[in-house]
Amino acid sequence: MSTLVQYIPGESAFHRLDPRSKIIFMLLVTGVIFIVQNLWVAGAILFTLILLWFLAGLPLSILKGLGQATAGIMAFLVVVQALLYPGETVLVRPIIPSLVPLIGGAGRITLEGILFALLLSLRLMAMVILLPLVTITTPMHLFLLGLVRMGLPYRLAYTTTTALNLIPILQAEANTIADAQRLRAFRVFEKGNFLEKLKAYPALVTPLVIGAMRRAQLIAVAMDSRAFGATKDRTYIQDIQMRPMDWAFITCSVIYVALAGALNYLVL
Amino acid sequence: MNQPEPTIILDDVSYRYPRSRHYTLRHIDLTIYRGEFVAVLGENGAGKSTFCQTLNGVIPQSRGGRMRGRVIVGGLDTQQATVAELAQRVGIVLEDPETQIFTTSVLSEVAFGPENLGVPPPEIVRRAHWALRAVGLAGYEDRVPTALSGGQKQRLAIAAALTMHPAVLVLDEATSQLDPMGTVEVFSVVRELNRQYGLTIVMATNKGEQVAQFCDRVLVLHGGELIAQGTPREIFADTELLEQVMIRAPQVSQLATYLEERGVRLPDFPITPDEARQGIIHSIRGSK
Numbered sequence: 069m070s071t072l073v074q075y076i077p078g079e080s081a082f083h084r085l086d087p088r089s090k091i092i093f094m095l096l097v098t099g100v101i102f103i104v105q106n107l108w109v110a111g112a113i114l115f116t117l118i119l120l121w122f123l124a125g126l127p128l129s130i131l132k133g134l135g136q137a138t139a140g141i142m143a144f145l146v147v148v149q150a151l152l153y154p155g156e157t158v159l160v161r162p163i164i165p166s167l168v169p170l171i172g173g174a175g176r177i178t179l180e181g182i183l184f185a186l187l188l189s190l191r192l193m194a195m196v197i198l199l200p201l202v203t204i205t206t207p208m209h210l211f212l213l214g215l216v217r218m219g220l221p222y223r224l225a226y227t228t229t230t231a232l233n234l235i236p237i238l239q240a241e242a243n244t245i246a247d248a249q250r251l252r253a254f255r256v257f258e259k260g261n262f263l264e265k266l267k268a269y270p271a272l273v274t275p276l277v278i279g280a281m282r283r284a285q286l287i288a289v290a291m292d293s294r295a296f297g298a299t300k301d302r303t304y305i306q307d308i309q310m311r312p313m314d315w316a317f318i319t320c321s322v323i324y325v326a327l328a329g330a331l332n333y334l335v336l
Numbered sequence: 337m338n339q340p341e342p343t344i345i346l347d348d349v350s351y352r353y354p355r356s357r358h359y360t361l362r363h364i365d366l367t368i369y370r371g372e373f374v375a376v377l378g379e380n381g382a383g384k385s386t387f388c389q390t391l392n393g394v395i396p397q398s399r400g401g402r403m404r405g406r407v408i409v410g411g412l413d414t415q416q417a418t419v420a421e422l423a424q425r426v427g428i429v430l431e432d433p434e435t436q437i438f439t440t441s442v443l444s445e446v447a448f449g450p451e452n453l454g455v456p457p458p459e460i461v462r463r464a465h466w467a468l469r470a471v472g473l474a475g476y477e478d479r480v481p482t483a484l485s486g487g488q489k490q491r492l493a494i495a496a497a498l499t500m501h502p503a504v505l506v507l508d509e510a511t512s513q514l515d516p517m518g519t520v521e522v523f524s525v526v527r528e529l530n531r532q533y534g535l536t537i538v539m540a541t542n543k544g545e546q547v548a549q550f551c552d553r554v555l556v557l558h559g560g561e562l563i564a565q566g567t568p569r570e571i572f573a574d575t576e577l578l579e580q581v582m583i584r585a586p587q588v589s590q591l592a593t594y595l596e597e598r599g600v601r602l603p604d605f606p607i608t609p610d611e612a613r614q615g616i617i618h619s620i621r622g623s624k
Contacts, residue, residue: 295424
């Protein structure tokens with residue numbers, strides 16, 4: 069199964085950037101995604117990220133996979149916000165009259181609610197694309213080196229990258245468990261309704277967690293055996309270097325984020 | 337004649353895991369000499385993995401638990417030396433290739449250990465190329481480790497251990513997840529390292545055919561105790577012992593036992609197909 073965060077070798081300009089440039093870009097864009105309240109600005113950020121995705125030559129299939137993975141959460145957000153957001157422009161009248169205590173007014177859908185839900189969805193989608201955009205274009209050991217060169221202690225940087233490395237492994241393990249269950253005619257995840265699926269999750273999650281714990285223990289043994297954390301003066305066979313292209317990219321990122329932030333407040 | 341030099345000494349070693357009242361290893365006394373190729377046989381739960389992990393200090397230093405007795409490897413007491421110091425004496429290869437791959441390229445994978453030790457980069461690159469050549473993976477430097485075959489991944493794990501320049505290489509069921517080709521690949525590389533560089537090998541396995549073909553000495557663990565040791569021929573000829581510990585002898589040895597029970601005795605108890613072939617030809621000629 070293709071994974072959604074694993075490095076894919078490539079020759080694009082984005083691939084060739086120093087990992088630090090991409091990490092700084094990621095932090096800046098994350099910051100602006102958190103503060104943006106304007107629908108158009110959020111849309112523009114998402115559009116820029118998708119544009120970068122294609123400029124980096126990354127596969128559409130992964131983008132689709134990310135979309136599918138977050139579709140459920142986004143649908144939930146839209147429904148909840150549309151129903152609960154306090155807005156003025158009522159599109160659908162409440163099912164329960166507002167005079168009824170506690171639950172009165174429920175079922176009312178407002179334009180503001182739908183717009184807010186849309187804003188949340190755009191921000192969520194942008195966040196979901198941002199991390200893979202960096203991890204798919206950066207070999208994990210260089211990503212780690214980038215974090216270390218930016219001042220993060222090696223152990224912490226290593227833990228971060230290991231967590232990213234574990235995502236595809238856990239994905240594969242979850243698939244194996246699901247296959248094993250399917251072979252024993254357990255088809256709730258394909259045919260069951262929402263409640264049935266919810267009830268069935270422990271059957272999937274329990275072996276996954278136990279397997280992950282066992283794996284973590286073995287990884288620790290393997291890492292100790294290769295002197296992990298033996299010295300503070302760790303060396304690296306590969307080094308990274310900031311080039312003019314990286315400084316230009318960081319400058320553009322700062323301007324872009326500042327512009328997005330300013331537009332967000334001006335339009336508001 | 338030169339006395340063989342002891343590399344690993346276990347002095348009455350017993351060990352139990354944290355939160356367990358049951359000792360996984362019991363009173364093990366053992367000396368392994370420099371340049372030996374030793375196989376550790378035993379049924380599941382016999383203590384093979386635990387035994388392997390005592391050799392590089394992961395037990396008890398990282399896993400905790402209670403250890404009695406002493407393990408000395410390359411002159412270092414595994415309870416006193418740091419795991420990093422021990423990592424330069426003992427390299428370990430585990431059963432699951434996936435749990436010992438930490439990076440995204442073959443070169444960076446073999447460099448991981450010496451980088452952790454702070455070895456200067458030019459020296460690491462030199463060691464890495466040597467280790468990859470030694471395991472037959474020269475030219476694979478830029479490959480992604482996860483895309484290698486099972487046998488190649490285990491050879492990569494061996495190369496990764498070799499870059500630490502250990503005197504002892506421990507393989508804990510390192511071929512159990514491999515197909516027959518991958519198994520022979522790993523055994524052949526290990527035998528070559530043993531012969532060419534005098535590396536001491538300790539290999540926990542249950543693959544009788546390969547043990548017979550490649551190993552000098554066999555240790556048999558049962559219920560955490562070292563109940564027998566000897567040459568592969570001595571161990572595989574002892575059918576009572578094999579039944580007790582539920583280990584299968586090489587097929588040719590089983591054939592020899594079968595023939596012996598029916599009154600046909602081969603001149604030497606065979607443990608490899610070649611020996612069996614010669615023994616059977618000899619018996620046929622002798623009976624004519």
